Amino acid sequence: MTDAPVVRPLTPDDAEAVLAAFCSAPDMARQGAVTTPQEAERYVDRLTDADGPHRAWAVDDRGTCVGLVAVTIDAVNANGWFWYWVHAAHRGRGLARRAATAVADWALSDGGLHRLELGHRVNNPASGAVARAAGFVREGTEREKFLVDGRRVDVATYGRLRTDPVPDTERLVRAGWAAT
Template sequence: MTRALSTPPTIAAGTLAGTRQPVLTAAGGLLLRPWESADALAFLSAYQDEEIRRWHTRRPSTEAQVLEWFDTYRQNWAREKGGSWAITRDAGEVLGRIALGGLDFDDGIAGAGYWVLPAARGEGVATRALTALTVWALHEIGFYRLKLDHSTRNAASCRVAAKSGYLLEGTMRSAAVHDDGRHDMHLHARVRA
């Protein structure tokens, strides 16, 4: 059953599905590109890092599982559910991951998430990648609002959000489960204005 809207959708269905997932450029020689099979070991190694494990309870344990995730990412793009990109330096070395999910074309809202490998931390990689993805999503695709959340204990993610123009809107109490229990989550958002 199709939902009847009193207003047209912010983004027309088929806007993403009818295209290949793009490669996006970011400042400092960064490229955001779709994941490739050759990235599986780098992706898997990220989830061995203590900091990434602290904030991500859903994590792959084998290279085969990573490849399944990559396949799901491709399907999500085709179904207009989301997109996941490898953050790379000049299309080579994988530095991290950035993603859009929870795509709501009717209201023009999506959620963003990211992580950066230990060797690339402190270089502004996440901030530059999030800024590039945000500009593309808001101004090229036409989303109106992008949001992200992170544990109130994750100060690094809070700094990335703020530096990328995502205003802190509030705290969602006990909104996520991590390995050490429930966490309050900061909610940040950036709107097209």
């Protein structure tokens, strides 16, 4: 038994921790509308629906979900939209980097996908650092895509293919969905 954080499938029991994460920083508002226990339950229900397009992994620190790395699957093309967040109190510990790398590895192997893609606002450099650590390659810029506080902001786009080099980033252990 170790106290090291792991990634494991999100479950309905994580709703309270998800609400805490969404309340932890203003930047979480861009990840979705979760401001009440009911909204948190609906959010988690949507992500844990096995018939839906999402495969959501909780970043589990001693039994509590403190972050999320998810893949939204486009089954026709065997592609996945890749996204992540971490509770503000747990940022800067390398959790997103290590969790994203572990989940990207899974998605491009047991997860059956060929291509993962993501985008981040250029004024969110931590997200780009996570993407690069997880083996994503910068593919382009969606110019002035979002309107944030009255300013248009570019989005940097990234992809990782099944055939791309595997990054040497440290990974969190995966528990569940065909564990390593």
